[in-house]
Amino acid sequence: MAExxxxxxxxxxxxxxxxGTMILILFxxxxxxxxxxxxxxxxxxxxxxxxxxxxxxxGVTLGVxxxxxxxxxxxxPAVTVALALFxxxxxxxxxxxxxxxxxGAFVAALIVRWNYTEVLDAxxxxxxxxxxxxxxxxxxxxxxxxxxxxxxxxQVIGTAILLFLVMALTDLRNNPPxxxxxxxxxxxxxxxxxxxxxxxxxxxxxxxxxLGPRLAQYLTGYGGAWRDQHGDLYFWVxxxxxxxxxxxxxxxxxxxxxxxxPPPEETPEEEEETKPEYKP
Numbered sequence: 001m002a003e004x005x006x007x008x009x010x011x012x013x014x015x016x017x018x019x020g021t022m023i024l025i026l027f028x029x030x031x032x033x034x035x036x037x038x039x040x041x042x043x044x045x046x047x048x049x050x051x052x053x054x055x056x057x058x059g060v061t062l063g064v065x066x067x068x069x070x071x072x073x074x075x076x077p078a079v080t081v082a083l084a085l086f087x088x089x090x091x092x093x094x095x096x097x098x099x100x101x102x103x104g105a106f107v108a109a110l111i112v113r114w115n116y117t118e119v120l121d122a123x124x125x126x127x128x129x130x131x132x133x134x135x136x137x138x139x140x141x142x143x144x145x146x147x148x149x150x151x152x153x154x155q156v157i158g159t160a161i162l163l164f165l166v167m168a169l170t171d172l173r174n175n176p177p178x179x180x181x182x183x184x185x186x187x188x189x190x191x192x193x194x195x196x197x198x199x200x201x202x203x204x205x206x207x208x209x210x211l212g213p214r215l216a217q218y219l220t221g222y223g224g225a226w227r228d229q230h231g232d233l234y235f236w237v238x239x240x241x242x243x244x245x246x247x248x249x250x251x252x253x254x255x256x257x258x259x260x261x262p263p264p265e266e267t268p269e270e271e272e273e274t275k276p277e278y279k280p
Contacts, residue, residue, distance in 0.1 A: 017075060018104040020066040020071075021075045022104035025108030025212065026111065026112065029112045029134065029135055031051055033119070037116060037120050049198065053190075057194070058187060064187070078162070078206060079163065082250040108212070128224065129224060135214060135225075139200065139234065148228065148234055153200075155204060159241065159245030162193060168257065169185055201238070207238060207239040
């Protein structure tokens with residue numbers, strides 16, 4: 001029976017990316033729903049911005065742990081594309097991974113939308129921009145004086161920071177976290193980005209995290225899901241910005257740090273003796 005149920009390796013990897021991204025969104029979108037809609041009905045008693053940053057960080061940590069053994073736990077198209085650009089990942093797997101990540105985010109958002117139906121309906125009966133931020137990001141979080149291009153700039157910078165540090169934390173030549181703690185530290189990284197870079201565009205820093213839930217909200221009554229509070233067609237910003245920023249961040253890490261590190265089996269003292277040529 002077990003022989004008949006075997007799946008191709010790529011299908012197993014896609015399942016892992018689907019599941020890991022689904023876990024990420026269940027915690028991330030779930031905490032935003034609680035804080036924005038739930039707290040909106042209870043005078044802030046159910047959380048604040050710090051709750052959101054910690055919820056997303058925990059979601060990233062657990063999502064990476066879910067997928068880590070099978071795929072390394074990308075759970076983010078910006079990570080997948082950046083790794084492929086710098087020959088750390090096969091281009092043949094990029095589209096399947098991105099599809100699985102986006103599908104996982106979409107399904108998770110549908111679950112959150114279903115579970116929070118009564119609260120969202122009470123908080124925002126018309127399903128307007130007032131609660132759109134629960135599922136997808138907006139420039140200035142829908143209220144601050146930031147436009148589409150400000151959000152784009154923010155997404156490039158924020159994702160560049162993310163990929164620069166993800167590369168540093170996963171580079172075996174660079175004293176990465178040990179004892180399987182890397183997902184935990186990456187989760188803390190996302191908490192930090194949320195606390196420092198959450199104002200201008202809601203720190204999507206992940207195309208699947210935004211596109212999957214945006215599609216879910218559009219299909220469940222949010223007719224304006226593709227536009228921001230200014231009426232601009234905004235959905236492309238949390239897709240293009242992270243993809244560009246991720247490539248910049250990964251490239252900067254390799255240029256500033258990665259190319260200068262010795263191979264993992266070699267100590268700096270041994271490098272001085274043998275002086276091998278190393279090209280990342």
